[in-house]
Amino acid sequence: MPKIIASTLDQHREQMREHIFDSFAKLLSTQGYVATTLAHVAADAGIGRTAMYNYYPDKESLLIGYTAYDMGRYIEHLLAELATAANPLDQLRVFIRVQVTQLATSHVASSMLVNVVSEAGRRKLTAHVAPLWGTLRMILADAVADGYLPEVDLDELLPLVTASIVGRRPVDLKPAELERVIDATTLYVLRGLGARVDASGRPRRVTKRAAHREPTALRSVATS
Numbered sequence: 001m002p003k004i005i006a007s008t009l010d011q012h013r014e015q016m017r018e019h020i021f022d023s024f025a026k027l028l029s030t031q032g033y034v035a036t037t038l039a040h041v042a043a044d045a046g047i048g049r050t051a052m053y054n055y056y057p058d059k060e061s062l063l064i065g066y067t068a069y070d071m072g073r074y075i076e077h078l079l080a081e082l083a084t085a086a087n088p089l090d091q092l093r094v095f096i097r098v099q100v101t102q103l104a105t106s107h108v109a110s111s112m113l114v115n116v117v118s119e120a121g122r123r124k125l126t127a128h129v130a131p132l133w134g135t136l137r138m139i140l141a142d143a144v145a146d147g148y149l150p151e152v153d154l155d156e157l158l159p160l161v162t163a164s165i166v167g168r169r170p171v172d173l174k175p176a177e178l179e180r181v182i183d184a185t186t187l188y189v190l191r192g193l194g195a196r197v198d199a200s201g202r203p204r205r206v207t208k209r210a211a212h213r214e215p216t217a218l219r220s221v222a223t224s
Contacts, residue, residue, distance in 0.1 A: 013055075016047070016055065017055060017065070017069070018069075019045050019047075020041060020045050020047075020052070020055060020056070020062070021065075021066050021069055021070070022045075023041050023044035023045040024036070024041050024062060024063075024066050025066070025070075026044065027040055027041060027044060033059075033063065033113060033116060034116060036059070037059065038052055038053070038056065038058070038059055038062065039052075041062065060117050060118060060121050063113065063117065063121070064121060064124045064125070064128075067125060067128050068124075068128050070106075071128045071129060071131070071132070074102060074132075075131055075132065075135070077098070078095070078098050078099075078132070078135065079135075081094050081098050082094055082095065082135075082139075087146065087148065087203055088139055088140075088142035088143035088146055088148055089143055089148040089149075089190075089195055089197075089203035090203065091139045091142070091143075092139050092140070092143060092189070092190070092195075093186055093190075095135070095136055095139055096165055096182065096185055096186045096189060097182050097186070099132075099165050099166070100165065100170060100178070100181060100182050100185055101178065101182070103166060103169050103170060103171075104169070104170045104171060104173055104178055104181075113125060133158065133162060136158065136161065136162065137154055137158055140152075140154055140157065140158065140161070140193075141154060143193075143195075146205070147205035147206060147207040147208055148195060148203050148204075148205055148206065149193050149194060149195055149206065149207075150194045150206055150207060151207070152193070157193075160192070161189060161192075161193070164185065164188060164189050164192065165185060165189065168181070194206060
């Protein structure tokens with residue numbers, strides 16, 4: 001039985017989960033999902049197999065738990081970064097930068113695992129990333145409402161913008177190379193959306209601004 005490392009059982013279980021997730025993430029980055037077993041994770045985390053099964057009975061349940069945990073942290077980070085932007089178009093720039101950086105540094109992309117999990121697992125993975133694209137939709141809706149983008153059909157546009165951002169996974173790039181990918185992706189998306197900027201790069205409105213309203217992109221979407 002693993003040694004209790006927190007003041008309460010609930011705290012102990014939460015800390016153990018994070019410890020397991022750290023080991024799982026390390027193994028994903030070094031040997032990939034297919035080659036990783038629960039035994040590998042248990043050994044790396046320094047716990048017995050029986051204790052491991054008390055947390056996650058199989059590898060897919062561990063993956064689902066890990067992606068939910070990792071995406072929750074990522075959404076918190078993204079919302080904090082978005083809060084620094086002055087307008088929806090700058091929020092879009094921030095979103096692209098954070099997302100491309102995440103793709104370049106994450107241990108595994110959910111989109112790469114849809115063919116190695118069950119149908120139920122695929123649905124859960126999709127549900128985990130839904131708040132991310134919900135945030136992007138809110139940013140685009142705010143940009144249209146505030147006049148920074150022309151009127152568009154968001155249902156048609158969102159998949160195209162999403163594909164433009166995640167179409168390439170920029171792995172093993174040097175910092176300067178990653179910056180070029182971010183800049184190129186940002187320029188491509190902004191031009192495709194019909195956005196305008198002045199000579200200094202500041203956003204310009206392309207339509208009349210709507211009445212003042214509360215920005216939606218900074219509302220918590222993690223529970224939506």
